[in-house]
Amino acid sequence: MIMQNRLSKWFLAAAVMTTTSCGSQTGTNESGTLSGTLFAKAAPDPQQAKINLGRDLMFEAALSRPLGVSCGTCHDPLIGWGDGRPQGKGIQDHSLSGDTNGDGVSDHDSNLAVTGNRFKTILTGRNTPTIYNSHVFPNLFWDGRAGDLGHQAIFPIEGFNEMNSSWNDHVLPLLQADTAYKRKFKLAYGSSTITAALAAEAIGAYEATISVFDTPYDQYIAGDLTAMSTEAIAGLDLFRNKAGCVTCHAEPMLSNFGFANIGVPSAGTFALTGTLDFGHGRRTDLTQTPPVNIDIPADYMKFKVPQLRMVDLTGPYMHNGALQTLEDVVEFFDQGGGPDLSGRGTKDPAIVPLGLTSQEKADLVTFLREGLTGNPID
Numbered sequence: 575m576i577m578q579n580r581l582s583k584w585f586l587a588a589a590v591m592t593t594t595s596c597g598s599q600t601g602t603n604e605s606g607t608l609s610g611t612l613f614a615k616a617a618p619d620p621q622q623a624k625i626n627l628g629r630d631l632m633f634e635a636a637l638s639r640p641l642g643v644s645c646g647t648c649h650d651p652l653i654g655w656g657d658g659r660p661q662g663k664g665i666q667d668h669s670l671s672g673d674t675n676g677d678g679v680s681d682h683d684s685n686l687a688v689t690g691n692r693f694k695t696i697l698t699g700r701n702t703p704t705i706y707n708s709h710v711f712p713n714l715f716w717d718g719r720a721g722d723l724g725h726q727a728i729f730p731i732e733g734f735n736e737m738n739s740s741w742n743d744h745v746l747p748l749l750q751a752d753t754a755y756k757r758k759f760k761l762a763y764g765s766s767t768i769t770a771a772l773a774a775e776a777i778g779a780y781e782a783t784i785s786v787f788d789t790p791y792d793q794y795i796a797g798d799l800t801a802m803s804t805e806a807i808a809g810l811d812l813f814r815n816k817a818g819c820v821t822c823h824a825e826p827m828l829s830n831f832g833f834a835n836i837g838v839p840s841a842g843t844f845a846l847t848g849t850l851d852f853g854h855g856r857r858t859d860l861t862q863t864p865p866v867n868i869d870i871p872a873d874y875m876k877f878k879v880p881q882l883r884m885v886d887l888t889g890p891y892m893h894n895g896a897l898q899t900l901e902d903v904v905e906f907f908d909q910g911g912g913p914d915l916s917g918r919g920t921k922d923p924a925i926v927p928l929g930l931t932s933q934e935k936a937d938l939v940t941f942l943r944e945g946l947t948g949n950p951i952d
Contacts, residue, residue, distance in 0.1 A: 621779070623761035628780025630758065631773055637745050638665050638737040645730065645737075645777065648702045651952040654887030655705040655784055660895025661842040662698040664736040698735050699843050699851055701895040704888040706951075707881050709782035710827060716877045716893040717857040718833060723778030728770055729860065741770040749773065786883050789948040791941075795826060802945050809941025812934055817907065821924045822879045828946075833876035835920045837912030841896040850915060851894065853877045874916035886943040887950065900939050908935060 631637070633646040643665045648657045657663075700716050708714065709723055720726035730736040731745060739745055749755045749768045756766040763772055791810070793801035802810070813819040824830045833854040844851050855873030859866045877893040891897045897906055906912070908928045914921035930938070 618761050620762060620764070623758070624763070624776050624779045625783060626780075627755075627758045627762045628776035628778065630755075631777050632780055636748060637731060637739055639739045639744055640665065643737050645727070648730075648736070649705050651784075651950075654884060654889075655951075656888050657702045658889070659702065660890045660898075661700060662702040662736070664698060664733065665738040698733075700893050701890060703880070704884065705781050705784045706786055706884040706888065707784075709778075709785060710829075710881060711831060711878070713861075713878075717853045718878055719857040719860050721861045723781045724771075724775040725778075725861065727774035727777040727781070731770075745773070746770065784951050786948040786951065789883055789946050791883075791945040792826075792948070794945070803940065805937050805940040806945040807941075808934075809937040809939070810945060812930070812938045813941055816934070817928055817930065817938060818924060819907075822922075823882055828882040829879045832879050833873065834879055834922045835875040835877075835914065835916055836907075836925045837910075837914055837921050838875075838877070838892045838894065839896050839912050840915065841892075841894040844894065850875070852916075853893065855916075855920070871916075871918045872920060874918050874920050875914070876920060882942065883946050883948065884950070886947050900942050901935070904930070904935050904938050904942075 631645075632649075633644050635642050635644040635647070637644065648662050648664075649655050650657060703714075703716065712722060714720045714723065714726040720729060728741075731739050731741060746768060749759075756768065759768050759772065760766040762776060790801040790806065794807070794810070813823075814825075822830055822832070822834055835853075839845075840850065852874045854876040855868075855870045857868050859868050885891075886900065889897075889899060891900070891903050897903050907925070908930045910927040911921070911925040
């Protein structure tokens with residue numbers, strides 16, 4: 575991209591030269607100008623350089639230990655910028671056999687946690703969130719323990735069940751020894767100095783470009799009443815009214831940026847071990863220095879309210895991937911969510927049985943699936 579920008583500048587200058595020289599002889603003078611046109615190499619755009627650097631780091635598989643897992647391994651652009659699994663799996667999964675009972679036949683289910691196999695199949699307790707429109711959130715991770723994208727990107731590198739690496743012992747020495755990366759950091763930041771904070775900032779800058787606001791819904795609310803089908807329009811009406819989705823998924827961002835307990839059933843490693851994920855109510859606040867352990871019973875079992883654009887591409891759903899399809903999600907809410915597992919009565923009182931008809935459920939799914947899907951970014 576940087577080279578393309580430079581070529582564009584050169585071609586433009588050449589065009590100017592040709593134009594100014596028509597009908598006359600052109601020569602070079604001592605000032606370095608050509609017929610009065612100054613040829614100066616345009617400085618690269620630092621923000622674009624930062625984005626380019628962030629993309630390289632995002633898909634750099636040498637940052638993990640052992641090698642082979644990048645941020646893009648779990649946030650795959652071809653799978654809705656997620657991984658398509660109920661819960662994420664990290665570096666350790668790549669070195670373990672799929673034969674769990676020794677009979678020589680692979681019985682490794684890469685999508686489901688099963689008794690005796692959970693550490694081979696599910697190595698994180700939560701669903702891998704999509705990067706689509708993640709830049710709109712002030713706090714990230716399902717429990718909100720991190721700040722924005724540039725802050726959040728620091729932590730998966732050292733997650734033992736994610737990339738299992740170390741900034742100081744592995745990542746920074748690796749990048750500092752790489753001439754190409756030093757050049758890219760200088761283009762982005764004006765210095766070849768490489769730090770974890772700058773690397774994470776660059777990754778965040780790239781992730782912020784994974785932004786979609788061109789859905790039929792966006793066109794519809796902008797005034798194009800033909801942008802959505804009749805069924806999707808009916809689904810939007812349900813979303814706004816009878817189903818009450820806008821209570822949490824407030825328009826136009828389709829999130830209130832808060833946290834809610836809707837009674838999602840336990841799943842994955844938490845279900846297998848019989849433990850509870852208390853979410854926002856029991857988290858380590860990484861935005862403070864040093865990090866602070868938070869324990870607020872009134873927030874137990876509350877998780878981030880996600881935005882919904884591109885939602886059809888980002889299943890399974892909920893913070894732990896407990897629901898596989900959009901049909902499952904609509905049915906879950908129609909039933910009034912699930913039991914309150916918090917022990918503190920934190921389930922949102924707005925989550926009640928809806929009494930939707932079969933047609934209404936279908937229309938609501940159509941709105942989520944068709945109305946909120948824009949052009950994928952890959």
